[in-house]
Amino acid sequence: xxxxxxxxxxxxxxxxxxxAGITIAFIVLGLGSLAIKAPNWSIEFTGGTLMQLNFTQxxxxxxxxxxxxxxxxxxxxIQQFGTPRDxxxxxxxxxxxxxxxxxxxxxxxxxxxxxxxxxxxxxxxxVRKEGVGPRVGQELKRGAIIAILLSFLITLVYLxxxxxxxxxxxxxxxxxxxxxxxxxxxxxxxxxxxxxVVAGLLTVLGYSLNDTIIIFDRVREDLRKGRKESLYDTLNxxxxxxxxxxxxxxxTTFAATLALLLFAGEVIRPFAWVMSFGIVTGTxxxxxxxxxxxxxxxxxxxxxxxxxxxxxxxxxTSRTRRSTATATR
Amino acid sequence: xxxxxxxAIILGLTAASIWALFPRTVVERVKRNGVFVYDTVRRxxxxxxxxxxGGMHLALDVDESKGAVADKSKAIDxxxxxxxxxxxxxxxxEPVVQKAGNxxxxxxxxGIDDPQRAQxxxxxxxxxxxxxxxxTEALEKALPRINALVKDTRVNVxxxxxxxxxxxxxxxxxxxxxxxxxxxxxxxxxxxxxxxxSTVGGPGAFSKLVQPGQMPGEYMVAQSDVDLxxxxxxxxxxxxxxxxxxxxxxxxDTLSFGGRxxxxxxxxxxxxxxxxxxxxxxxxxxxxxxxNLVEFTMNNEGARRFRTETGRHVKDYMAIVLxxxxxxxxxxxxxxxxxxxxxxxxxxxxQAAQDLALVLRAGSLPVPLxxxxxxxxxxxxxxxxxxxxxxxxxxxxxxVVVVMLGYYRFSGALAVGGLxxxxxxxxxxxxxxxxxxxxxxxxxxxxxxxxxxxANVLIFERIREELAHGKTVRTxxxxxxxxxxxxxxxxxxxxxxxxxxxxxxxxxxxxxxxxTLLAGIAAxxxxxxxxxxxxxxxxxxxxxxxxxxLSI
Numbered sequence: 001x002x003x004x005x006x007x008x009x010x011x012x013x014x015x016x017x018x019x020a021g022i023t024i025a026f027i028v029l030g031l032g033s034l035a036i037k038a039p040n041w042s043i044e045f046t047g048g049t050l051m052q053l054n055f056t057q058x059x060x061x062x063x064x065x066x067x068x069x070x071x072x073x074x075x076x077x078i079q080q081f082g083t084p085r086d087x088x089x090x091x092x093x094x095x096x097x098x099x100x101x102x103x104x105x106x107x108x109x110x111x112x113x114x115x116x117x118x119x120x121x122x123x124x125x126x127v128r129k130e131g132v133g134p135r136v137g138q139e140l141k142r143g144a145i146i147a148i149l150l151s152f153l154i155t156l157v158y159l160x161x162x163x164x165x166x167x168x169x170x171x172x173x174x175x176x177x178x179x180x181x182x183x184x185x186x187x188x189x190x191x192x193x194x195x196x197v198v199a200g201l202l203t204v205l206g207y208s209l210n211d212t213i214i215i216f217d218r219v220r221e222d223l224r225k226g227r228k229e230s231l232y233d234t235l236n237x238x239x240x241x242x243x244x245x246x247x248x249x250x251x252t253t254f255a256a257t258l259a260l261l262l263f264a265g266e267v268i269r270p271f272a273w274v275m276s277f278g279i280v281t282g283t284x285x286x287x288x289x290x291x292x293x294x295x296x297x298x299x300x301x302x303x304x305x306x307x308x309x310x311x312x313x314x315x316x317t318s319r320t321r322r323s324t325a326t327a328t329r
Numbered sequence: 330x331x332x333x334x335x336x337a338i339i340l341g342l343t344a345a346s347i348w349a350l351f352p353r354t355v356v357e358r359v360k361r362n363g364v365f366v367y368d369t370v371r372r373x374x375x376x377x378x379x380x381x382x383g384g385m386h387l388a389l390d391v392d393e394s395k396g397a398v399a400d401k402s403k404a405i406d407x408x409x410x411x412x413x414x415x416x417x418x419x420x421x422x423e424p425v426v427q428k429a430g431n432x433x434x435x436x437x438x439x440g441i442d443d444p445q446r447a448q449x450x451x452x453x454x455x456x457x458x459x460x461x462x463x464x465t466e467a468l469e470k471a472l473p474r475i476n477a478l479v480k481d482t483r484v485n486v487x488x489x490x491x492x493x494x495x496x497x498x499x500x501x502x503x504x505x506x507x508x509x510x511x512x513x514x515x516x517x518x519x520x521x522x523x524x525x526x527s528t529v530g531g532p533g534a535f536s537k538l539v540q541p542g543q544m545p546g547e548y549m550v551a552q553s554d555v556d557l558x559x560x561x562x563x564x565x566x567x568x569x570x571x572x573x574x575x576x577x578x579x580x581x582d583t584l585s586f587g588g589r590x591x592x593x594x595x596x597x598x599x600x601x602x603x604x605x606x607x608x609x610x611x612x613x614x615x616x617x618x619x620x621n622l623v624e625f626t627m628n629n630e631g632a633r634r635f636r637t638e639t640g641r642h643v644k645d646y647m648a649i650v651l652x653x654x655x656x657x658x659x660x661x662x663x664x665x666x667x668x669x670x671x672x673x674x675x676x677x678x679x680q681a682a683q684d685l686a687l688v689l690r691a692g693s694l695p696v697p698l699x700x701x702x703x704x705x706x707x708x709x710x711x712x713x714x715x716x717x718x719x720x721x722x723x724x725x726x727x728x729v730v731v732v733m734l735g736y737y738r739f740s741g742a743l744a745v746g747g748l749x750x751x752x753x754x755x756x757x758x759x760x761x762x763x764x765x766x767x768x769x770x771x772x773x774x775x776x777x778x779x780x781x782x783x784a785n786v787l788i789f790e791r792i793r794e795e796l797a798h799g800k801t802v803r804t805x806x807x808x809x810x811x812x813x814x815x816x817x818x819x820x821x822x823x824x825x826x827x828x829x830x831x832x833x834x835x836x837x838x839x840x841x842x843x844x845t846l847l848a849g850i851a852a853x854x855x856x857x858x859x860x861x862x863x864x865x866x867x868x869x870x871x872x873x874x875x876x877x878x879l880s881i
Contacts, residue, residue, distance in 0.1 A: 002736060003793070052710070104388075104700045105448065127710045129444075133701040135390070147834040151827045158826060162819050196769045199831065199842045203776065206827045206846075210820040214787065217816035245790045248736065249783040255728035256779025260772055264721035265714060268772045275776060 005243045012239050012287050013232060013295070019288035023181060030184020039187055041092075042194035045141050047100065047134035048092025049107040052127040058084040059119060071114040073107065082266050086127070097134050104131035144198045148179065151202065155209060163220055166297045171212045174290035178208045181281045182274060191270045200271040204278030207253070211286040214242050216294075231298050235291045246286075250279050332870065335863040342855070343750065346757030350374070374760045378767035378841055381715050383708030384439035385447060391432055392699035401432040404696040409434055412451055412698075414691035419450055433701065444705045446684065454652045454697055455688035457605025459635075460576075460597040462546030462646040462659055467572035468596045472536045474570045479534045479561050535561055542593055544646045544659065552583055552590040574599050581654040582675040595655050597648050602638035607631020611689035613682035614671075621674040621682040625689060632668035640665035651685075718771035725775050726752075733782060737789050739880030743864040744785040747856040751781050754852035759845065767841030777849035784821070784857030788813040789881055802879045806865050810858070817858065825850045 043050045061078050064087065068076050077090040091107050099107055108129045115124045152172050159168035182201055186193055218238035219231075227234065257279065261272035352371045379386050389412070391398050391405065398404050405428060412434055413426040425437035441447050538558055540549045550558050561567055562577055571577065580593040610626040627635060639647070639662050648659040649672050657673040674682050729748065733741035755774065759766060792809030800808065828850065831843035 002738075004736075006793075007797075103452075104703045105445075108703070109445070125707070126705070127707045129703070129705040131700070131703040133388075133390075135701060143834045147830050150834070151830040154826045154830065155823050158823055159819075195835075195839050196772070196842075199769055199773070199835070199839045202827055202831055203773070203846070206824040207780070209823050209827075210783070213820045213823060214816050217819060220815075221812070241794075242790075244793075245783075245786050248732075248786040248790070249780070252729045252732055252782050252786070253776070253779035255732060256725040256776050259721045259725035259728060260775055262721075263717060263724055264772060264775065265717040267714065267768060268718075268721075271769065271772050 003244065005247055008240045008243055009237075010240060011236055013236050013291050016288050016292040019284070020292070023177065023284070023288070027177075027180045027184050030187045031180065034183070034187050039183070040190060040192045041137075041141075042192045042197075043090060043092050043130060043132050043137075044195050045137045045193065046092045047097040047132045047137040048090065049096060049100070049104075049111070049132075050092075050128070050130040051089045051108055051111055052081060052129075053087050053089065053115065054125040054127050055085045055087070055119065056123045059087070061087075063118070064089070064115065067114050067118045068111060071110055073111060076111075100131060100133055104133050105129070107131065140195065144195075147198075147202065148205070151205065152176065159213070163216060164303075166294060166301070166303070167216050167220070170290045170294035170297060171209060171216065173293050174212050174285040175205050175209050177285045177289045178204055178278070178281045181285075182277060185277045185281075186274065189273060191273055194270065196268070196271045197274055200274035200278070204274060204282060207275075207278055208282030208285055211246065211282050212290045214245065215239055215286055215290070218242055219294075231295060235294065239287055239291065246283060250283060254279055332863070332866055335859070335866065339750075339860055339863060342754065346753045349757040349760045350753070375756065376760075376763060376765045377711070377715070378765045378770070379437060379439060379704065379711075380706055380768045381711045381766060381771070382439055383706050383711040384437065385441050385444045385706075386702070386704040387434075387436040387438075387448065387451060387700055388429070388702035389434040389436065389451065389698040390701040392697040394699075398696050401696075405432055405434060407695040408698060411692045411694050412436065415450055415688055418687050418691060419447065421447075434698070440708060442708075446680075448700065448703070450684055450688060452698055452700065453684075453688050454694045455605070455685075455691075456652055456693040457608065457689065458601035458650040459603050459638075460578075460599075460601045460648045460650055461642050462544060462648055463575055463596040463598060464545045464645065465572075466545075467575045468539075468546075468548065468577075469541075471570050471572055472539075475535045475561070475567055478564070478566045478570060539594065544661075546596045546646070547659075548594045548596070549584070549586075549591040550594050552592055555579070555592050558594070578648070578650055578653055578655050580658070581651075581656050582658075593655070593658065595648055595659070597650070597655075601650070602642065602647070603627075603631065603635050605689060605693055607634070608689055608692075611686040613679060613686045615679060615682070619671075619673045620676060621679050623672045623674065623682050623686045623689065625670055625672070625686075627668045627670075629668075635670075636665045636667050714768050715771070718768065718775065722771070722775045722778065725778050729778055729782060733785070737881055740789055740792070743861050743868075744782055744789070744857075746864060747785060747861040748778070748782060750860055751849075751852045751856040752778070754855065755845070755848045758848035758852060762844070762848070764844040764848070765841050766845070769839065770841035770845040773842045773845045774849065777846065777853070781849065781853040781856070784813070784817045784853055785861060787816055788857065788861070792879070792881055796879065796881070802877065803869055805879070806862075806869070810862055814858070817854065821850050821854050 061080075064078050065076070068074075068078075068089070068091075073091055073096065075091070075093045076096070077088075077092075079088050079090070080086065081088045089111060091111070096107055108126075108131050112124075112126055112129075152175065155175070156168045156172050159171055179201070182204055185191075186197065191197065215235075215238050218241055219234055222234045222238060229237075254276070257272055257275045260268055261276060264272065350373060352373050354369050354371050355374075356369050389408075391401050391408075409426065409428055416424045416426050416436065416438070421438045421441055423439055425435065427435050429435045436451055438444075438447055535558075538550060538554045541547070542549050559579075575596050576599045578595050578597055580595065583590050583592050585591070607627045607630060608625050609628045609631075612624050613621065614624050615621050642662050643664060645662055646659040647662050648655045649657065649670075651672070657675050672685070674685070726748070730745050733744050733748075735741070737744065755777070758764075764770075788809050791813045792805050795805035795808045795812075796802070825847060828843045828846040832840055832847070835843055
């Protein structure tokens with residue numbers, strides 16, 4: 001049989017400090033730029049108007065812009081969308097959103113009529129039109145945040161029952177780490193945060209959690225066997241043992257994500273990007289966030305009934321990581 | 330579990346899934362030559378969301394800009410019935426009209442191709458009133474005072490103009506006009522008001538804009554002055570100066586005299602002699618003399634009241650006011666009128682008459698509604714999305730199959746068999762639960778094909794470990810499944826919980842995504858744990874030689 005990364009014995013956790021440095025730098029970079037400039041919320045969240053237009057001839061972007069400016073729609077974002085004949089127009093600044101308080105379609109109708117007048121009745125086709133009032137957007141933002149927090153809470157409870165609270169807490173912290181890295185990624189890639197992207201983010205959380213659970217499941221199993229080894233070693237061994245599985249699952253998931261990224265069209269692309277990044281951050285956090293955090297929790301609140309943990313519980317920095325237990329395998 | 334039972338369950342599930350997805354004949358409202366008819370069609374019973382089939386989504390809120398509404402929830406309940414009636418008559422295949430939260434109505438119109446008209450039909454208040462024009466020269470009496478007020482506040486008017494024009498352009502019958510006419514006023518208003526600021530003022534600032542018309546209570550305003558007069562009239566001080574018990578309403582039409590275009594303005598008795606609530610029927614019609622019109626019929630009580638009231642007002646002029654606009658020129662009441670009447674459409678096309686008849690039949694909206702959220706997707710975009718989604722899905726399947734076969738060989742083939750059933754079961758579950766397949770849902774499904782084999786991978790890796798520990802093939806398979814179980818259950822249950830939260834707090838497309846995810850999780854657990862295990866058992870039972878080596 002053909003095997004990859006079989007019977008490995010890498011000391012993954014040893015590098016946790018370096019990895020923590022990298023991920024913190026990444027998060028600080030992403031969230032720092034977030035502080036400078038607000039994220040690219042889609043109109044679903046900010047309110048505003050989105051039009052997807054199909055022209056019979058490739059139009060001049062400047063001409064579209066001047067037509068809209070003349071109609072009093074300033075600061076609209078005009079972007080090519082796929083082919084040179086497809087464009088999206090986004091009007092989502094405060095002025096345009098306020099103008100919608102009487103009816104969400106007003107701006108869209110204006111855009112449609114002035115462009116048709118400019119380019120000809122049949123030269124422009126409205127493929128998609130979205131108008132969202134400001135209230136709807138606020139509700140969605142709140143809904144998304146509630147959804148994430150609630151899913152954390154439920155995970156915490158479920159894992160506390162199935163494992164124990166230390167594992168649950170470590171898993172949830174690792175998952176929240178993924179929220180931050182993914183948001184930083186969205187920001188650095190200038191991806192638009194739409195409802196679909198939020199759904200993607202939640203999928204990433206689920207995926208990352210899966211990964212953490214698979215490793216913790218091994219740890220749980222090994223702990224039950226009552227090996228005489230430190231938690232540090234148990235964690236490392238569990239990561240190594242689940243490594244072939246992790247690689248295979250990431251490969252198949254990435255294959256599906258790649259198919260989405262390349263073939264599913266513009267609308268789905270941001271979602272596919274989030275998912276691609278999610279595979280990376282999910283794997284990373286399972287190894288370098290969940291495991292060190294679990295070790296840290298163990299040291300802070302050692303389990304009382306454990307036969308071996310309280311005395312020899314290794315901290316992430318412990319130099320006793322190569323205990324004799326590894327040799328007994 | 331007995332092998333026979335296992336096979337029976339798998340075959341049963343598969344048969345049920347195929348049945349659930351089999352194209353079936355349904356009676357449905359479909360479009361034939363531009364009209365909607367009930368007809369039988371054969372189709373795969375998978376519901377596509379608006380983003381995949383094109384159509385329109387509207388969220389309607391109570392419009393409180395005209396005054397607060399005390400019990401919004403009740404008002405929305407009443408409005409819901411009216412909107413539903415109107416949509417049913419409008420002719421759309423499988424429309425959705427439902428209440429969302431306490432104060433919102435969601436309308437979904439799949440496959441619609443005239444969204445603006447649909448929106449007008451939904452949103453029009455259709456509040457019909459019959460009001461007698463003023464005979465007391467109330468406006469003339471108030472003119473000196475209004476003139477004075479207008480003179481004083483000239484500067485204010487100029488600066489507030491932008492805000493007030495916006496108010497007036499979007500309401501009432503104005504929505505019947507194409508959107509770009511109302512927009513044109515928007516774009517030009519800054520120029521008009523700037524010019525106005527310099528010309529108005531001085532004695533008779535208001536009265537010189539308003540000329541008496543041909544009947545009591547009628548006044549003519551030049552079309553170019555309509556915005557300005559509207560602004561003046563909306564000033565609180567001017568409103569207060571108007572005589573009590575009277576209201577001022579614009580006509581829905583314009584008139585031409587000597588090359589100039591005028592819009593009539595009417596002063597009416599505020600108390601309507603009757604309202605549209607007694608209406609039982611309304612039909613569009615067309616007459617050579619009056620153009621397109623809507624004929625209406627009142628019920629017995631309405632007819633009785635109408636007869637008494639019109640009898641009292643013989644020789645008076647009666648304005649037919651729809652959504653605060655006077656329809657046509659008020660006719661003189663010759664004698665008491667009974668159950669029938671008509672509304673002239675003044676030059677608008679027959680479709681406008683049809684739509685008006687429709688909304689009058691369905692009843693007036695108890696509260697004004699405004700569109701809080703609109704999404705409109707062309708049918709071609711939906712087709713394109715489905716096409717791309719399926720392409721991505723096929724490619725994802727091919728890639729996953731190649732990876733699984735290449736790495737796990739025979740066992741990989743079993744997993745691929747499981748994957749085929751996974752796809753079948755998931756789609757069947759979506760069809761069975763009447764879930765709506767959206768574009769994010771489709772993306773989630775494609776993604777799930779990659780994730781679905783995770784359970785297989787977990788099991789296969791365990792089996793490999795057991796084999797490495799020197800166990801026999803049969804034991805290794807048993808142990809592999811047994812040990813992988815807790816990880817599979819825990820990871821899938823926590824994902825399912827996340828999906829449930831998404832479903833609860835998501836809207837529209839995201840909900841579709843959550844449903845797809847949930848169906849996928851269930852199907853992947855069944856196929857990986859149960860189906861693939863059964864495949865192994867069949868294989869172990871069939872060939873004796875298999876006991877010694879396993880291709881994994």
